[in-house]
Amino acid sequence: MPKILAVICIVAATLTSGNADSHEQKTSITVIIANKNTGFLEISHRFNIHDSEHALTELFGTSGDIIKDVSTQSRFSQYIQEHFALRTTEQVPIATHNIGHEVEGKFFWVYQEAALAPSASAIEVFADALQSVWKRQTNLVNIEGLGPIQSLRFTLNSGWQTVLLKPI
Amino acid sequence: MSSKVFALTFALLSTIAQADAVLQTKGDFVDKFRQLEEVLPTPNSYRTASGEPGHDYWQQEVDYKITAVLDEANRRLSARQEISYSNNSPETLKYLWLQLEQNRFKSDSMAEMSGDFAGIGRRGPGTKSNDGDAPAGISFGELRRQQYYADNQPGYLISDVTDSNNAPLPHIILGAQMRIDLPKPLKSGQSTQINMNFQFNILEEDAVSARAGYEHFPDDAREGGNDIFLLAQWFPRVSAYSDYEAWHNKEFLGRGEFTLEFGNYDVSLTVPDDHIVAATGVLQNPKKVLTKQQRERLVAAEKAPRPVYIVTAEEALEKEKTASTVSQTWRFKANNVRDFAWSSSRKFMWDAKGHQQGGDEQPLVMAMSFFPKEGGDLWAKYSTESVIHTMDVYSRYSFDYPYPVAQSVNGPVGGMEYPMITFNGPRTTWHEDGSRTYTQAEKRFLIGVVIHEIGHIYFPMIVNSDERQWTWMDEGLNSFLDGVAGREWDPTMPWGVEPRDITDYMKSTVQVPIMTQSDSVLRLGPNAYTKPAAALNILREVVMGRELFDFAFKEYAQRWKYKRPTPSDFFRTMEEASGVDLDWFWHGWFYTTDHVDISLDKVSELRLDTKDPDIDYARRRDEENDKPSSLFVERNKAGGTELWVDKNADVSDFYDQNDRFTVTNKERNKYQQMLVDLEPWERTALERAVREDKHYYVLEFSNLGGLVMPILLQLTYENGEIEDRYIPAEIWRRAPHKVKKLIVTDNKLSSVTVDPGWETADVNVHNNHYPRKIIPSRIDAYKAKKSKDLVRRDIMHDMTTELEDPKIKPNKK
16 A cells, blocks of 8 residues: 555655666556457456566565566566456446466566446446556556447556446 | 350358548548658658658758766766857758757756646656545655755756857757857858857756666765766757758657757766766777776777676776775767767776677777676676677668767666667666576566667667657667567567557557657557557568568668658658558558458359350259258158159159259250350360369458558468468558459368468457457466466465565665
């Protein structure tokens, strides 16, 4: 949880040094797909390895080998899941379930599933991973399989965003 | 239609779709191949229609002579500079504009005044606006930044702005820009000189994220620690003045980097005499600032197989213990560069290796790295070697590296480039036992970032595109080439940009075209780096082929070496040098937010009528017999219903013996007459077609994403053979939404796949297969893998592990 200082809320333990000015991406992509076969929302988060490993140092104060170290991967996966959430338009949380994570090439993937009520006409999405580390961090969320593709762009002040759903 | 046109009989196999409409006031036609000349600037004698510098091409020259003194204790720089400005333009100039990038950190700069709290415009630490029940917040980093500004005065103190006669020149400072009014208009072909003094407090890079500044190391043996100083965008620099924009007086907002004029630099840097200085240019006084041993090591490095230490780890560590109170001056000269950057620290190790590239222009380049103990073995092993590898690869695609040095310096900046010198951030990690290690990701990052930043010395430090307006022109081209270099380093590492990496971004609804001004881009990474790099990758591997692409790309680099290209010059050169019409490609990939989604909707199998009734009627009988029989009839049969014709077999006629496909002599005569009436060549063609009996298929495609692309087909035959075919993007020219393609094959098809290798950034592979395939979702595929992984865990053993409190470890840079 963030530490509270007077009237302001401190949103990060430390802030980045050495932004990779000409190199790092500081972006992630999350794809939410309505799987017609299972009826679940499948959620895949993709983060760049470079960003992830440097973020770990900033977030947890220790460095870790995200490519090889299983506990580092789990820790980062848990962090990502804690910074992504779904809820109904009545602000009732939609539970997400951890499916797992993996390293694939340049990317670190985290997988989740969520059950969506068939009658839902809209959901609210929250995605602020790494934004307390780098204010430039932008998280893109694509929603697929519920009508035409819809996208939400989460920058630091985005908060919850609503997406209207079309029936599966 | 005459009888000489042969009918084709159909056996249908599937369905359809469609796309969008623009520009057209009637109907839904969209001209995806519209000539780009309507969008590009009109060619002129400065920039030709072929994309090369015209016969009247000109650019300004700005030479600098700077003497600077580093006040290490106060982290302040004081300097004097003499600027010689040569007006090579045909115009008369009454004033000069200068960029004052250090002022971008002052409270009255456009960057600071227009900063959106918790918005995406400003670099650096995070802030967070209030959101419903959550309070507004700022990060510790932002607190540090605010406190840093409260305690330190950023920005220039400029004085004594004079002409060559030391007469004061009127000037005005507006945020991060400055206008100096000339004593008399500077006519075409004339030069003028301006002098000025300037000072500024060097920013703490970790606090403000300035692409340069100092980094403090409090844990060094010396009491109070040591610093690394990186100085970039550090002197008032004359803005570019070009044929297409006149003064490039766009104030620095922090993202769009810069473009300047080429010129010659003579820079004297006075620093503590235990510092090592790395800078743009060639050291002019090595005998004064280097020891004899260091000079000998430098000579030895010229032909060494591996980097040679000029300053060893032990020597650097020893210097970290104390600080000299004596200064000395390092003098550097650099010719034909568009900027000058430098670094200084007593912490630096220094290694070097000669790159013997041959050629006439610069046969020997000294590749050098400067790094503290925090860089350690990671840097010792890979930095200088990465510098050389970059030059080795990039030169093949452009021109020989033209400068005498190429340098990689470790400091607080993650990655940044300047002529002949780059700043790169990766480090080792300190452990309690005093050892230092690095992760595989950090190793990739070091090699990757050095390749990328050294690559920037080619683009845009030599091919001088305007980063402040078109980030993609250097980042996109450079990301494409660093992928080429990376794959030549070790293809098992995940380098470069694969088309599949960009599909989720390209199908998203929140994006802007690549051709968007740098400061306005919503997501700079995918927009300026990944998407253009993927586009060039596709252009090379799919659209043009390596031979044509590489020739044209090299032509672009060589045409604009030491010159100032615009996007249109790149687009035109690539077309003109390759002979490939790429207007559709530039338009789709760079001017729109369309994506690639080509759907294979339907495959129809056709067969040629022979016109010979004995052949054609027999085939039709077979087709009829192949159809499933009526369920009604089958159930009657199963129920034992006795047919009338069976019960009354004695009542029959001609038609009980001859079905409707029976050929008559009348039809045979007609066929023979038709053969006689054919022209000889027609008869030959028909006879051959009947003899070969090829398979004909009509493939129907929809363009669902809007972006037209070649269609890469993989045909799989019933006999197991596989064949690849290529349909150029031009198939979409008059039918942008849906097209059909007839293919003729020797064997019978069993399946067709579009883009089987995921080479075109097609965002939806589900509609690329005919017949359709069940493709598991990413999570389904992961679950299948994971189910195997889980059983390998030793749960019985691991369950017995005692729960522990987390250990708090000391942390050091």
